[in-house]
Amino acid sequence: MIFSRGFKGRRQDGPPDRVPPGQYLTDDFPVLSAGPTPHTPLEEWTFSIEGGAEPVSWTWDEFRQLPTETVTKDIHCVTKWSKLDTVWEGVSVDTLLDQVEHDAEYVLAFCDGGYTTNLPLEDVTGGKAWVAFVYGGEPLEPEHGGPARLLVPHLYFWKSAKWVRGLTLRDEDGPGFWESNGYHIRGDPWLEQRYWGD
């Protein structure tokens, strides 16, 4: 290996009980994208849950009538950066799923632009997941997933799907966009579940 004298990169180390193995801290909020930024007008935006006893859907106005929570969370991207104490406001996925009768064990989040990610139901319930539309006190910007993104901070951030438009309830798990091409089906940063076979 050839070492480059004096090169450090931009990272910082952080408290090990807050920064999972293999991660570095960052102060900024890097933008990662796998495709063009969608720009769905709010008048056309809906969030739906499919695969339950009946499909359920909210318009933006209806969605904004739902009770929200403000949460402070650490987030961890599989590309190795972590950001502590990020503040979000959103509707808990528990609140949304309460409107649907189902016995599903898995969900697939689907998004404008075609991105998908899969999760076990227990990773999006019990106060672990939100559909977030405010970041750092401001409406969520399109480059970071606005108007709304899924927020599942206890898993690697590729699971916090940007531009989310709904959840499909499923009986079986099945890989989403990254999970079908090398990324771990679950993605727990504390177990360093980055890739298949980890």
Place this chain on the structure above:
Amino acid sequence: MAGGKWETPRVRTLELDVPDWPGHVAGQHVDVRLTAEDGYQAERSYSIASAPDEPLAVTVERLEDGEVSPYLVDEAREGDAFEVRGPIGGYFVWEPDDPAPVLLIAGGSGVVPLMSMARDRAREGSSTPMRLLFSSRTLEDVIYRQELEALAGNGFEVVHTLTREQPPGWSGYSRRIDDDLLRDVAWPAEDEPKVFVCGSTRFVDAGADGLVRLGYDPRWIRTERFGATG
């Protein structure tokens, strides 16, 4: 690293001594990988600035929030080591035996691979007409300014546009490239020129679209988008 040369307050050329370097074609680039003491690695692509028979050199612009470019521009010194992969590229390349007139359109540091082409043309003594349309923010930001002045002549012309600030008495263009500017500067479509456009994505897309509106065949136009991260 064999040497360095400041081009502008933000831009430096690094001469690289790579064992068994096979040589390159004008327009190609290298991938540079840096490894920190603890094993952390970062990799970026940089266009080759030198002509094929000159010592290998890349020109790097320091990007404000960059991770690699501030190191290469401000910190790296003679004797420092990096991993280099290349030369890379089989599309955005030009060789002096091509008889078609050449139009080069550069946005800022997008001039680097085009400079390799201009230098190659000069060193080969080619008389192929070549015109560089070069957009920079201010006169101070014009990379290779003196050398471009010296290269002008023998069929090589440089047209500058300064988009943010112009010095007193400036008689060149002072705006972003638009259809009128292109119409003034570009070779007539009947000449069937070869075109190379390099810079940020928006710059490159706008330039290429403008030329197509002027009647250029899209197949004459080769583009390379430079990233905004460093």
Place this chain on the structure above:
Amino acid sequence: MEMRDLVLDGNAIGGLLNELFGTELTAAPCVCAGCGAREEMARLDVYLHAPGVVVRCRHCENVMIRIVRSPTRTWIDLGGTSGLELG
């Protein structure tokens, strides 16, 4: 920061592709499985700022190629590309 400037082109993955496939591919025409458009690799939209590399058709935005690298393996999906021409 302009999102549009984050999109690069196939030139940016020339080194990666050469490493993976053992040959220069930036000038190789590729056919989009979504819309049939035929463009050189260098003219495809490349997203590098993602957990992996995503290459999309410039005309229909269909995902043509995905590449994910771990320290030990590389996963390549060419399913959105229905043809590649070498030589």
